[in-house]
Amino acid sequence: MFERISLSRRLALLFAACTAVVSLTAGVLFNRASEAHFMELDQQLLDSKLPALRDALKDVTRAEQLSEHRQALQAELAHSPDLALQVQGPDGELWFASAPATTPQMSNRNGLHTLTDNGISYRSYVVALRPEQADSPRLTLLLDITHHQHFLQRMQHLIWLTVGLSALATALLGAWAARRGLRPLREMTDIAASVSASSLTTRLPSHALPAELAELGLAFNAMLARLDEGFQRLSAFSADIAHELRTPLSNLLTHTQVTLTRPRALDEYREALLGNLEELQGMAQMVNAMLYLAKAEQGLLTLRRESLNLEEEVDALQEFFLPLAEEAQVTMSRQGHAVFQGDRHMLRRALSNLLDNALRFTPAQGRVAVALETTAHSVLIAVENTGQTIPAHVLPKLFDRFYRADPSRHEGSEHVGLGLAITQSIIKAHGGSIRCESQEGVTRFTIELPN
Structure with a gap:
């Protein structure tokens, strides 16, 4: 099902999810920082009250002695209406409670704790009355922090509301931005849909x-x-x-x-x-x-590569064409030598087409020459003949199918303008190239094969 969702919707959902995660993370971090800040303030407040309370109870060693200090304790606690005090003996017996109606379950460990009783939250601070004595009575300061909790709850609600609104706003803006940004893609789709055999000249404005x-x-x-x-x-x-x-x-x-x-x-x-x-x-x-x-x-020609002595291959072909050359009073020659890994049958067909073509367009007393050369990276085969110069504008068309340099000439059914096209396809199948040059009555076909 997800695969059918459009790209713009995917981007909008991704933007919304990223915004929600970032907003939620920032909100959680802010909420924890606020809670830690309130706890630090409560710690400072309780620490500030502790010296006065210890001073008021410095002579107390038994529960009966608290009655003499009750008035002083009440006067000290009156300065902080949210603060309550409980005094416990070394055995855990409750000696004094400034607010007996609100007595949450105390912690047995010293330090700052957060307690909840009947929906009211307290910050509990448990310390020894006399830290230097092992069996000293313990003081428990209870600070009502309900207003802090209400603030944090409102903050959490605000965080969730912000996350929801941010995600919704980002989804809407992301969908609009994605749709606007993907407009070129829709234009490409429209152009691609309009392309047909009669409109292949259409191009995208890249x-x-x-x-x-x-x-x-x-x-x-x-x-x-x-x-x-x-x-x-x-x-x-x-x-x-x-x-x-x-x-x-x-x-x-x-x-x-x-x-x-x-x-x-x-x-x-x-x-x-x-x-x-x-x-x-x-x-x-x-x-x-x-x-x-x-x-x-279509790249379906299968090459059977073998080591070929091109000198022997050219000599064999020239021997085959020798009777035709003698009849046309054309001399044939070969110079140089080269070795190449290729398909014997295909290369013979390509060279045969070039020699046949050269003999047909070489006048009497002319010559056909083949030159072989090996370079560092390639093998060169040049087939050259004398005769009429081929115009420059005709040279690029010589390898086209059914092309004849002189359309008025009909040379029989065996010559239909496919020989050079076949030769080029054979050379390309071997990874090489072929080109033609013609000037001053000399035409040269040059084959370059990778060595």
């Missing part, structure tokens, strides 16, 4: 938030920015998929419809099916590449 909520506001805005970016990428990805699949599907549909317009020979049907198979293989390759990218973005 500069206007209190210091305690500013960090939360910044985190919330960052989350909205990531959602907006992800939604935009998803929308663009969906549009790109639809655009890329539309052409091969349209080709398949048109080719099949044309084939079925009239009866044809078996060889013609075989040729039509082979054409459709080529388109379907391109679509399957595209779908596999998109699935691979989706797994990479």
